[in-house]
Amino acid sequence: MTHKIILDTDPGIDDAMAIFFAFQHPDIEVLGLTTVYGNVPVSMAAKNALTLCEMADQDIPVTQGVGMPWVGPESSYAHFVHGDDGFGNTFPEPSERELDPRSSAQFIVDMARKYPGEITLVAIGPLGNLALALRLEPELPKLVKGVSIMGGAAFVPGNVTPVAEANIWNDAHAAAIVFDAKWPLTMFGLDVTLKTPFTLPFLDKLEDNNEKLGGFVKRASQFYADFYSQNRPDRVCFFHDAFPLAHLLHPELFIIKRGHARVGTSELDRGQTVIAPEGSTASPLWTEAHKVDVAVDVDHEKLEQLFIDTYAY
Numbered sequence: 001m002t003h004k005i006i007l008d009t010d011p012g013i014d015d016a017m018a019i020f021f022a023f024q025h026p027d028i029e030v031l032g033l034t035t036v037y038g039n040v041p042v043s044m045a046a047k048n049a050l051t052l053c054e055m056a057d058q059d060i061p062v063t064q065g066v067g068m069p070w071v072g073p074e075s076s077y078a079h080f081v082h083g084d085d086g087f088g089n090t091f092p093e094p095s096e097r098e099l100d101p102r103s104s105a106q107f108i109v110d111m112a113r114k115y116p117g118e119i120t121l122v123a124i125g126p127l128g129n130l131a132l133a134l135r136l137e138p139e140l141p142k143l144v145k146g147v148s149i150m151g152g153a154a155f156v157p158g159n160v161t162p163v164a165e166a167n168i169w170n171d172a173h174a175a176a177i178v179f180d181a182k183w184p185l186t187m188f189g190l191d192v193t194l195k196t197p198f199t200l201p202f203l204d205k206l207e208d209n210n211e212k213l214g215g216f217v218k219r220a221s222q223f224y225a226d227f228y229s230q231n232r233p234d235r236v237c238f239f240h241d242a243f244p245l246a247h248l249l250h251p252e253l254f255i256i257k258r259g260h261a262r263v264g265t266s267e268l269d270r271g272q273t274v275i276a277p278e279g280s281t282a283s284p285l286w287t288e289a290h291k292v293d294v295a296v297d298v299d300h301e302k303l304e305q306l307f308i309d310t311y312a313y
Contacts, residue, residue, distance in 0.1 A: 065104025169271030
């Protein structure tokens, strides 16, 4: 079974690893990359996405999307995690390809209308493009197969504030819109991604299986590992963004909990993803909230092998 996806992204080192994984796997058809600000400014995200397509010899549309939060000033960026170029200060040769002229939100709507019921939106950055697409086409939830996001922290602490994960915190109001929409939504947040560190031998195996793409991920990830290995005895990094893609292919690897979701938008709880598990409360404040699926664990060994094997295609 082939999964048609639109990959909404802010590349980003772990975005690059996920994008190459999607390109390589024969059961994933990437209809386009829609870019958003997050790890880097949106103009850099769009250029980086074009560069990744060039590296992977993929001729697909790349669009530039929102560059600001739904509410509030321009975001700060995660150059301290991903480097000045978003690729661990490796500065690959930039692509000379051109962007698709449509906005990311318009591209999402156009593709959903073209392939009704067939597309999974895989969002691995802040959710502004999806929120705007919902405003452009209120019937969008009926037109897509589902939504899978990397973001949030349901039952664990955040990584930007004590309660919020970076992608959701970056555009909390947009996330609230997306979580409240009546579409099947599965969340892959810090509950599962931070349980799954990847060591440097994993990067060696990616390079062994794919010298060009795996080699780039290995080089870019050295900076990434510097960040994640602070105050740890071992040298590791975390490839958060590939988890929703792995679930599309092998849902049996994951443990999922279902619950009613709310996203905080006030000063103190900005970006908090609060999940009330099914049956845990009778309060209408929660029971009237949309239900989402939340990944809380994964078979680490099999997940790692899936990534390694896919880079060999």
